[in-house]
Amino acid sequence: MCVPRQGYVYLAQGIKSVVSVPVLASNRINDPSTGEEILRNGAADMVTMARGLLADPDLPNKAQEGKSHLIYHCVACNQGCFDSIFQGRPATCLVNPIAGREAEFKSRPAPEPKKVLVIGGGPAGMKAACTASERGHNVTLIEKEDRLGGQLLLNRLIPGREEMETVAVDLINNLKAGKLEIILGKEADERLIGEISPDAVVVATGARPVLPDIPGVDGQNVVQAWDLLDGRAGTGEKVVIVGGNAVGLETALYLANQGTLSAGALHFLMANRAESIETLTELLNKGIKEVTVVEMTKKAGQDIGLTTRWTVTGELKRLGVQVMTETRAVGITPEGLEIERKGSIVLLASDSIVIAAGSRSENALADKLKDLSAEILVVGDAKTPRNALEAIREGFEAALSL
Numbered sequence: 109m110c111v112p113r114q115g116y117v118y119l120a121q122g123i124k125s126v127v128s129v130p131v132l133a134s135n136r137i138n139d140p141s142t143g144e145e146i147l148r149n150g151a152a153d154m155v156t157m158a159r160g161l162l163a164d165p166d167l168p169n170k171a172q173e174g175k176s177h178l179i180y181h182c183v184a185c186n187q188g189c190f191d192s193i194f195q196g197r198p199a200t201c202l203v204n205p206i207a208g209r210e211a212e213f214k215s216r217p218a219p220e221p222k223k224v225l226v227i228g229g230g231p232a233g234m235k236a237a238c239t240a241s242e243r244g245h246n247v248t249l250i251e252k253e254d255r256l257g258g259q260l261l262l263n264r265l266i267p268g269r270e271e272m273e274t275v276a277v278d279l280i281n282n283l284k285a286g287k288l289e290i291i292l293g294k295e296a297d298e299r300l301i302g303e304i305s306p307d308a309v310v311v312a313t314g315a316r317p318v319l320p321d322i323p324g325v326d327g328q329n330v331v332q333a334w335d336l337l338d339g340r341a342g343t344g345e346k347v348v349i350v351g352g353n354a355v356g357l358e359t360a361l362y363l364a365n366q367g368t369l370s371a372g373a374l375h376f377l378m379a380n381r382a383e384s385i386e387t388l389t390e391l392l393n394k395g396i397k398e399v400t401v402v403e404m405t406k407k408a409g410q411d412i413g414l415t416t417r418w419t420v421t422g423e424l425k426r427l428g429v430q431v432m433t434e435t436r437a438v439g440i441t442p443e444g445l446e447i448e449r450k451g452s453i454v455l456l457a458s459d460s461i462v463i464a465a466g467s468r469s470e471n472a473l474a475d476k477l478k479d480l481s482a483e484i485l486v487v488g489d490a491k492t493p494r495n496a497l498e499a500i501r502e503g504f505e506a507a508l509s510l
C-alpha cells in the first residue's frame with residue numbers, strides 16, 4: 109500500500125523510450141482514469157490490472173457504462189491476495205468477498221423482500237446493507253456517528269495506509285446509489301429498533317479500544333491510539349506506545365512522521381536544489397517526536413500480513429522508532445511508563461503514553477434484542493474483533509442469508 113498509484117510507471121516509460129515493441133505498464137493501476145492518464149501521456153502502450161480486477165471484475169463494465177464511481181478499488185492491502193497465496197491458500201480479496209469463491213456464492217434476488225435493519229456503518233454494516241438492498245430487501249442503515257466508515261477512517265492519518273479510506277468511500281458510493289435509507293447521527297437502541305419493527309437485524313456495531321488494567325492508566329498523560337488517529341487528541345514530544353500490534357506500530361508511524369518533510373516540500377526542495385541530498389534525507393527521516401513501542405510478546409506486528417510487515421518494520425527503522433519486545437507495561441506515573449524487562453522494572457521517561465492494547469466487541473445491543481421476534485445476525489468486530497476483510501465477508505454473507 110505504501111507504493112503510490114502509478115509508482116512504477118516510470119520504468120515502463122524508460123523501456124518504451126528504447127524499444128520498438130509495445131510496452132505495458134503495471135502495478136498499482138487500480139482505476140480506469142489512472143490507466144487513461146498513463147496512455148494519454150504516452151508513458152506506455154497498454155496498462156495491466158491484476159489486483160484491480162480481483163477487487164472488482166466489473167471494473168471495465170462500470171467504466172464503459174460511465175459508472176466508475178461505483179468501482180470497488182484495490183487498495184493494495186495484499187491481505188486477501190498475496191498474503192493468502194504466500195501461505196498456500198487460495199487468493200481472495202478484502203473488498204470483494206466473492207473473489208476466489210465465485211462458484212460458492214451467487215447473489216440472487218431475495219425470495220421475498222424483508223424489512224432489514226442494519227446497525228453500524230462500518231465496513232461490515234455497509235457491505236451487509238448494500239448487498240441486502242441489491243437483493244431487493246427494504247434496508248435501513250443506522251450509524252451513531254455523523255459519518256460512515258467505522259474504524260476504516262482511523263487509517264487516514266497513518267502514512268502509507270491512507271488508501272484504506274478508499275474501502276469506505278467505495279462502499280459509501282455504492283450505498284448512495286442504492287434505494288436504502290441511511291440514518292446518521294443516531295444511536296440504535298431497543299426502543300428505536302422496536303419502533304422500526306424489522307424482520308431482520310444485522311448488528312454491525314464494531315468494537316471499542318481496550319483500556320488495560322495498568323495502575324495509573326487513568327492519568328492525564330494517557331491517550332488512546334484511536335483518539336489520536338481520529339485527530340481528537342495529541343501527544344507530547346516523547347511518547348511511549350503500549351502495544352506493538354498493527355495499531356500500535358501504525359500509530360508509531362503516524363507520530364514519528366510528524367515534522368518530517370512532506371512529499372510536496374521534498375519535491376520543491378529537490379527540484380530547486382535548495383538542499384543537499386544528505387540534508388533532504390535527514391529531514392525526511394527525522395521528525396519532532398521520539399517514539400518507543402513496548403510489546404510484551406517476542407515479536408511485534410504479528411497481526412500484520414506477511415507481505416506488509418517488512419515494509420512497516422522498515423519504515424519504523426527509517427524513522428528511528430524504538431520497538432521493545434518482551435517488555436511489559438506495569439505502571440504509569442506522571443514521569444512516564446514503568447516497564448518490566450528481563451526481570452527488572454525501569455522507568456521509560458515520557459510525556460505521553462499511548463494505549464494500543466487491542467479492542468473489545470461492542471455487542472451489548474445483540475443481547476438486548478434476544479426477545480425480539482426478528483432474525484438477529486451479529487457480524488464483523490461486533491462478533492469478534494478481527495479485521496476489515498472478515499468484517500466485509502461476514503456482512504456480505506449475512507445479507508445473502510436473508
Ligand SMILES: Cc1cc2nc3c(=O)[nH]c(=O)nc-3n(C[C@H](O)[C@H](O)[C@H](O)COP(=O)(O)OP(=O)(O)OC[C@H]3O[C@@H](n4cnc5c(N)ncnc54)[C@H](O)[C@@H]3O)c2cc1C
Pocket residue numbers: 185187202227228229230231232233250251252253256257258259260262263272294295296297312313314315334337355358470473487488489490493494495496497498499
Ligand atoms: C488504526 C486501525 C487500522 C486498521 N487497519 C486495518 C487494515 O489495514 N486492514 C484491516 O483489514 N483491518 C484494519 N483495521 C481493523 C478494521 O478497521 C476493523 O476490523 C473493521 O473496521 C471492523 O468493521 P465493523 O464494521 O465490524 O466495525 P467498525 O468499523 O467498528 O464499525 C462499527 C460502526 O458501528 C457504529 N455503531 C456502534 N454502535 C452503534 C449503535 N448502537 N447504533 C448505531 N451505530 C453504532 C460505530 O459508530 C461504527 O461506525 C484497523 C483498525 C484500526 C483501529
Ligand SMILES: Cc1cc2nc3c(=O)[nH]c(=O)nc-3n(C[C@H](O)[C@H](O)[C@H](O)COP(=O)(O)O)c2cc1C
Pocket residue numbers: 134135136137156157158159160162189190193199
Ligand atoms: C492472484 C495473483 C496471482 C499472480 N500471479 C502471478 C504470476 O504467476 N506471475 C507473475 O509474474 N505475477 C503474478 N502476479 C503479479 C501481477 O501480475 C502483478 O504484477 C502485480 O499484482 C502488480 O500489479 P497490480 O497492482 O495490478 O496487482 C499475480 C498477482 C495476483 C494478485
Ligand code: SF4
Pocket residue numbers: 159160162163181182183184185186187188189190200201202203204
Ligand atoms: S486483497 Fe487488497 S490488495 Fe488484494 S486485490 Fe483485494 S484490495 Fe487489492
